[in-house]
Amino acid sequence: MKLEVKNLVKKFNSVLAVNDISFKIEKNKTLGLLGPNGCGKTTSIGMMLGLITPSSGQIFINEISLEPKNRIKLLSYMNFASPYIELPKKLTVRQNLEIYARLYGLKEIDQRTNEMIEDLNLQKFLNKKTGELSSGQKNRVALAKSLINKPRLLFLDEPTASLDPDIGDFVREYIEKYKKKNELTILLASHNMREVERLCDEVIMMKHGQIVDRGTCIDLIQKHGRENLEDTFLKIARSKSELE
Amino acid sequence: MNWNKIFALSLRHVYLIKGSFPRILDLIYWPTIQIFLWGFISKFFTLNSTFYENTVGVILSAAILYDFLFRSSISYNMMFLEEIWSRNFTNLFIAPIKLSEIIAALTFTAIFRTLIGLVPAALLAIPFFGVSIYKLGVPLIFLLITLYIFGVTLGLLVTSGLVRFGPSFENIAWASLFFLAPLGCIYYPVEILPEWLQIIAKLLPLVHIFEEMRNILIYDIVNYSQIIKATFISFIYFVIGVITFYLSYGGAKNRGTLINMGE
Numbered sequence: 196m197k198l199e200v201k202n203l204v205k206k207f208n209s210v211l212a213v214n215d216i217s218f219k220i221e222k223n224k225t226l227g228l229l230g231p232n233g234c235g236k237t238t239s240i241g242m243m244l245g246l247i248t249p250s251s252g253q254i255f256i257n258e259i260s261l262e263p264k265n266r267i268k269l270l271s272y273m274n275f276a277s278p279y280i281e282l283p284k285k286l287t288v289r290q291n292l293e294i295y296a297r298l299y300g301l302k303e304i305d306q307r308t309n310e311m312i313e314d315l316n317l318q319k320f321l322n323k324k325t326g327e328l329s330s331g332q333k334n335r336v337a338l339a340k341s342l343i344n345k346p347r348l349l350f351l352d353e354p355t356a357s358l359d360p361d362i363g364d365f366v367r368e369y370i371e372k373y374k375k376k377n378e379l380t381i382l383l384a385s386h387n388m389r390e391v392e393r394l395c396d397e398v399i400m401m402k403h404g405q406i407v408d409r410g411t412c413i414d415l416i417q418k419h420g421r422e423n424l425e426d427t428f429l430k431i432a433r434s435k436s437e438l439e
Numbered sequence: 440m441n442w443n444k445i446f447a448l449s450l451r452h453v454y455l456i457k458g459s460f461p462r463i464l465d466l467i468y469w470p471t472i473q474i475f476l477w478g479f480i481s482k483f484f485t486l487n488s489t490f491y492e493n494t495v496g497v498i499l500s501a502a503i504l505y506d507f508l509f510r511s512s513i514s515y516n517m518m519f520l521e522e523i524w525s526r527n528f529t530n531l532f533i534a535p536i537k538l539s540e541i542i543a544a545l546t547f548t549a550i551f552r553t554l555i556g557l558v559p560a561a562l563l564a565i566p567f568f569g570v571s572i573y574k575l576g577v578p579l580i581f582l583l584i585t586l587y588i589f590g591v592t593l594g595l596l597v598t599s600g601l602v603r604f605g606p607s608f609e610n611i612a613w614a615s616l617f618f619l620a621p622l623g624c625i626y627y628p629v630e631i632l633p634e635w636l637q638i639i640a641k642l643l644p645l646v647h648i649f650e651e652m653r654n655i656l657i658y659d660i661v662n663y664s665q666i667i668k669a670t671f672i673s674f675i676y677f678v679i680g681v682i683t684f685y686l687s688y689g690g691a692k693n694r695g696t697l698i699n700m701g702e
Contacts, residue, residue: 207695241698244533248692270535281526283451290454297447298534324458326525340530 196257196272196347196380197222198243203252205238205404212238214404215252220397225374225381227391227412230401231432236384239401240350243382244275256348271299276341277352278334284326288317288336291325292343299344311339315369331362338366342373351383355390367393388425398424400431407431440543444536448544449551452518456552466552470506470560477502478568497656498626499570501649503561505625507553508586508645509616514552515594516601518545523606532697538688542681545598546591553587575655581666582648588673589644593619595680599687605696625649644672 198220205213213235220226228236241247243254245266254261256269282291292311296304312318315335320328325336334354341349354370355363367390373379385391391398392412400408400415408415408431412424421427456462481498522528531541564570572579597615600608622636623645629637640646647669654660691697 205695212695237698238695241695244698246529246532246692246697247695248689267535267537270533273533275529275533277529279526280529282530283455283521283525283527285458285525286451286454287458290451294447294451294454295530295534297450298444298531298536300441300443300535 196378197255198348198380198382199255199258200239200243201253201255203239203242203254204250205235205242205247206250212404213242213249216401216404216406217252218399218406218409220380220382222380223374223378224396225383225394227395227398228382228384228401229386229388229391229398229428234401235404236401237352238404240275240352240382240384244273244350245270271344272346273348273350274341274344274346275350275352276337276354278330278337278354278356279352280337281333282325282336282340285324287322287324288312288328289321291336292339295340295343301344307343307345311343314373315339330357331359334358334362334366338369345377347378347380349379349381351381351385353385353387354383355385355387363387363390370394388423388428392424400428402432440537440540444540445544445547448536448541449548452521452548453551455521456555463555466556467559470510470556471563473502473506474499474560474564475567478564478570482568495568496570496574497653499564499568500572500575500652500656501625503557503564503572504582504586504648504652505620505623506560507557507583508590510553510556511549511587511590512593512597512616513613514549515545515591516597517552518548519594519598519601520606520609523601529698538685542595542684545594549591549594550587553590575652576661578651578655578661578663578666581663581670582652585644585648585666585670585673588670588677592673592676592680595677595684599680599683602684602691602696603687619643619645622646623649628653642672644669644676647672 201217203213203216230236238247242249245261259265259269261269292308293304296308301307312321315338317335317339320332355366383394397411398415399406416424416427419427419430421430477499481495485495522531561572593615600611622640622643624640629640629646629650632640647665651662651665654662
């Protein structure tokens with residue numbers, strides 16, 4: 196699915212959280228959304244998921260506007276994973292996956308649930324309550340939920356935050372493999388620059404609600420004369436903008 | 440409306456209840472305590488008052504009906520709060536579900552939770568106090584439906600507050616019904632209230648429901664126009680509740696509070 200954002204603005208009273216951002220993600224590409232804390236990434240994702248009403252601007256998914264009348268239909272092709280949201284803790288992993296499979300209107304519920312269980316190695320804790328899992332296990336379950344509807348547009352907000360390097364690598368590798376086998380466009384917000392370099396085709400740098408730079412990781416590194424994306428990020432984040 | 444999605448939302452709460460014995464016990468415990476408390480108070484009144492011939496029956500029936508209203512509303516609020524407490528709110532609102540489906544699922548599941556608590560308590564009242572709510576006969580069905588509509592409406596108004604103000608509105612959720620109880624004239628006739636308060640009280644369906652209950656139990660008269668009036672008032676409040684919920688949801692989307700809502 197193609198995602199296009201045009202002149203998106205979000206104002207919370209007098210605070211300009213997102214200031215006229217525009218970008219496009221072509222089908223099957225992964226775009227990294229980078230920026231320091233409070234730069235407007237989560238608000239932007241919230242608007243793209245239809246959870247926050249933009250003050251102005253438009254969002255198109257496969258050229259269909261994400262307005263209230265189209266929202267439900269478009270949401271069935273989308274999904275989202277973030278360590279800051281959770282699945283019901285008192286329900287088992289299988290129950291949670293079953294419920295979300297039903298909520299996304301899947302017909303072959305058992306088949307899809309079993310596929311996700313096998314793919315993400317969830318068998319061992321399938322009947323455990325989700326709240327009793329370790330962060331790594333929870334993260335894999337959240338990823339399974341975010342892929343249960345075979346989304347064609349996936350939003351990932353810091354998908355490997357708080358994971359140990361081994362599980363973090365497992366998640367990144369799984370996303371890479373999944374993307375090779377399935378049609379999937381990803382918008383990835385992350386503070387892990389190595390993750391961004393590995394997964395993203397292009398990157399957008401945000402600061403104070405605005406897009407301050409964009410390009411491939413290599414282009415940005417070269418443009419700012421740095422050795423890696425982390426240094427490039429630091430240079431952009433610490434530079435004084437016109438707003439300051 | 441997609442009934443499969445409504446079923447899925449209800450199933451989430453059924454799994455939650457089914458998976459926890461203390462939760463089931465909690466649902467049964469409070470209505471039972473309420474019945475026993477009012478049962479003994481009523482018995483005391485019977486021995487010391489000549490006003491009602493059937494005090495135990497009237498007061499205890501009122502307690503059961505009021506508890507039905509209370510449980511309906513609290514069940515509705517609790518199910519919504521569960522989503523906030525479990526930080527599942529965002530997942531729910533990014534799933535392709537219409538607001539009307541969420542309202543329908545909460546409404547249907549609330550009756551399930553309510554009955555788990557109230558049926559055992561109402562049955563216990565028969566052997567312990569010789570009071571059967573079923574003595575109200577066919578009108579009981581209409582009284583329960585009316586109470587249920589109003590209970591769900593109160594639930595809708597409180598959940599609107601939760602959507603609008605976030606988890607900090609939780610305390611209001613618990614207090615909402617106690618606020619209405621004195622005006623509802625559950626245990627006493629409306630004439631007890633000062634005149635100006637009677638006018639306000641009559642705007643609530645509760646007064647008509649409980650007046651009717653007393654009419655049936657004391658005078659053995661069924662006044663269906665009173666029941667229809669109560670149902671009509673409840674339905675108007677329900678429509679107001681639905682509109683308020685939609686407005687709160689729109690407001691929450693404007694303020695960006697739907698993302699990352701939780702405790």
